[in-house]
Amino acid sequence: MTIYFYKVDEPYGCFSNFSPHGIRRKGLHWPTVEHYYQAHKFIGVEDESIITEIRNAPTPDEAAKLGRDPSRTIRSNWDWVKLGIMREAVLAKFLTHLEIQAILLATEDLLIVEDSPTDYFWGCGADRTGQNHLGQMLMSVREEIRGRLQEKASS
Numbered sequence: 430m431t432i433y434f435y436k437v438d439e440p441y442g443c444f445s446n447f448s449p450h451g452i453r454r455k456g457l458h459w460p461t462v463e464h465y466y467q468a469h470k471f472i473g474v475e476d477e478s479i480i481t482e483i484r485n486a487p488t489p490d491e492a493a494k495l496g497r498d499p500s501r502t503i504r505s506n507w508d509w510v511k512l513g514i515m516r517e518a519v520l521a522k523f524l525t526h527l528e529i530q531a532i533l534l535a536t537e538d539l540l541i542v543e544d545s546p547t548d549y550f551w552g553c554g555a556d557r558t559g560q561n562h563l564g565q566m567l568m569s570v571r572e573e574i575r576g577r578l579q580e581k582a583s584s
């Protein structure tokens with residue numbers, strides 16, 4: 430069995446980066462993982478005010494829209510750093526919100542796939558041949574949290 434997720438209001442919607450589970454990083458609150466991820470496209474660029482604008486965006490869709498604005502220049506090393514930034518945020522989300530941590534752990538060793546019809550990098554794309562980096566990340570975070578809990582239980 431494979432777990433497919435995409436929209437927040439559909440099954441396993443809490444696995445989406447758009448789900449309303451805030452994280453705290455470096456003293457700041459981020460309303461969703463998507464806000465954090467999109468804002469980090471602009472670290473070190475000339476006009477960093479966009480970072481605050483994205484953090485304050487009323488919805489993750491609005492944050493994504495700002496982060497994807499083609500008229501803005503994103504940091505030059507984005508493709509090198511984006512996986513690490515996303516993993517840090519996804520791990521923080523599932524360490525913070527124990528109710529969704531339980532949902533993630535309950536998937537045991539099932540394959541998790543972001544069923545995005547358009548995204549072939551983070552999701553599986555329309556024909557399900559995409560790289561599914563978000564699904565892979567969720568499985569890796571699941572493994573890490575399981576290990577941490579086992580370590581805690583045996584100490």
Ligand SMILES: Nc1nc(O)c(N)c(N[C@@H]2O[C@H](COP(=O)(O)O)[C@@H](O)[C@H]2O)n1
Pocket residue numbers: 435436437445446447463466493496497543545548551563
């Ligand atoms: N719910 C949802 N709506 C969309 O429109 C999406 N593209 C996604 N996928 C997420 O989008 C993020 C990637 O954004 P960039 O293309 O790098 O700007 C990432 O969080 C995907 O999981 N989800």
